[in-house]
Amino acid sequence: MDLFESLKEKIDGKNIKIVFPEGVEPRIIGAAVRLKADQVLEPVLLGAPEEVEEVAKKNGFHVESLQVIDPETYETAAFDEMVAAFVERRKGKATEEQARQILKDPNYFGTMLVYLGLVDGMVSGIIHSTGETVRPALQIIKTKPGVSRTSGAFIMQRGHGSERYLFSDCAINIDPSAQELAEIAVESAKTAELFDIEPRVAMLSFSTKGSAKSPQVDKVAEATKIAQELAPEYAIDGELQFDASYVPSVGAQKAPDSKVAGKATVYVFPELQSGNIGYKIAQRFGNFEAIGPILQGLNKPVSDLSRGANEEDVYKLAMITAAQSLL
Ligand SMILES: CC(C)(COP(=O)(O)OP(=O)(O)OC[C@H]1O[C@@H](n2cnc3c(N)ncnc32)[C@H](O)[C@@H]1OP(=O)(O)O)[C@@H](O)C(=O)NCCC(=O)NCCS
Numbered sequence: 001m002d003l004f005e006s007l008k009e010k011i012d013g014k015n016i017k018i019v020f021p022e023g024v025e026p027r028i029i030g031a032a033v034r035l036k037a038d039q040v041l042e043p044v045l046l047g048a049p050e051e052v053e054e055v056a057k058k059n060g061f062h063v064e065s066l067q068v069i070d071p072e073t074y075e076t077a078a079f080d081e082m083v084a085a086f087v088e089r090r091k092g093k094a095t096e097e098q099a100r101q102i103l104k105d106p107n108y109f110g111t112m113l114v115y116l117g118l119v120d121g122m123v124s125g126i127i128h129s130t131g132e133t134v135r136p137a138l139q140i141i142k143t144k145p146g147v148s149r150t151s152g153a154f155i156m157q158r159g160h161g162s163e164r165y166l167f168s169d170c171a172i173n174i175d176p177s178a179q180e181l182a183e184i185a186v187e188s189a190k191t192a193e194l195f196d197i198e199p200r201v202a203m204l205s206f207s208t209k210g211s212a213k214s215p216q217v218d219k220v221a222e223a224t225k226i227a228q229e230l231a232p233e234y235a236i237d238g239e240l241q242f243d244a245s246y247v248p249s250v251g252a253q254k255a256p257d258s259k260v261a262g263k264a265t266v267y268v269f270p271e272l273q274s275g276n277i278g279y280k281i282a283q284r285f286g287n288f289e290a291i292g293p294i295l296q297g298l299n300k301p302v303s304d305l306s307r308g309a310n311e312e313d314v315y316k317l318a319m320i321t322a323a324q325s326l327l
Pocket residue numbers: 130131132134135138139143148149150151170171172173174276293
């Protein structure tokens with residue numbers, strides 16, 4: 001079954017609420033109107049209602065049935081409660097006065113709605129940078145017990161899902177340590193399972209099994225060992241070059257004893273430059289659909305769109321975020 005048909009079945013009838021802080025952006029409004037009409041989930045747009053309506057009208061959308069919250073006119077008692085919860089969560093890192101200022105930012109406001117359980121997840125980042133989008137989640141929602149770093153994964157699919165892989169970290173950790181990379185690998189295997197990908201995890205490098213020597217290669221080899229110890233239930237191998245991971249004949253030649261080489265489904269990049277460049281090359285040269293970044297390891301789901309996303313990307317990432325909220 002198509003991934004999104006199966007996700008629709010999972011989230012159907014659960015009345016899952018997803019907040020979109022960029023409620024006056026046409027690609028967001030278009031996706032929200034379709035999500036509501038298809039009865040996939042309950043979208044909540046942030047913004048001034050008259051502005052949302054104006055943008056919708058210009059773009060031929062009808063938004064009458066959508067919930068719109070204007071942070072500027074949010075009910076005083078509810079805002080006071082939000083401010084108090086923020087100050088408490090930041091434990092001395094923000095005063096009440098600072099909190100009132102910070103919460104004017106729609107990404108902070110939306111993240112607080114998620115934290116307070118008033119909505120189930122958030123999708124943002126189509127206008128804002130990744131830092132602006134995810135920093136509130138890192139500070140407020142924070143990572144699950146046992147996870148020290150969140151990371152950003154993409155579902156990469158082609159041929160309506162006949163080929164489907166997971167790429168990570170393509171969004172968050174600029175230069176993870178071996179320990180952090182190992183954790184990213186394990187979280188990526190879990191994310192893959194959630195989205196019907198049987199995880200065979202390749203720890204990518206420019207070297208395969210010692211064919212090159214450098215501190216960067218050593219980091220990936222060490223991360224592989226740590227990940228294998230952390231999660232022996234998963235097939236995780238490295239360090240592997242991309243061709244050795246993906247092409248069966250090259251995998252057999254370069255890493256003949258590997259359970260992953262030549263058939264990897266989860267590709268873990270050694271640092272963010274290669275991860276972010278790698279997914280965009282597959283997307284733009286290879287015609288893969290890139291759905292994400294899906295933030296892994298957070299207590300509640302927050303997803304960060306690429307600024308290059310289209311309406312369909314928003315629609316699909318919202319479904320993924322809704323499915324994560326059921327975990
Ligand atoms: C994600 C990012 C914005 C965080 O940067 P930052 O805000 O400067 O991070 P800081 O080190 O100041 O930490 C801020 C808070 O987030 C937490 N944090 C930072 N990175 C984290 C991570 N990967 N996982 C979990 N928590 C994290 C810190 O512990 C800190 O929490 P605290 O305030 O409660 O102590 C930064 O790593 C970044 O810019 N990454 C690249 C993003 C990017 O451009 N990607 C390409 C496009 S997708």
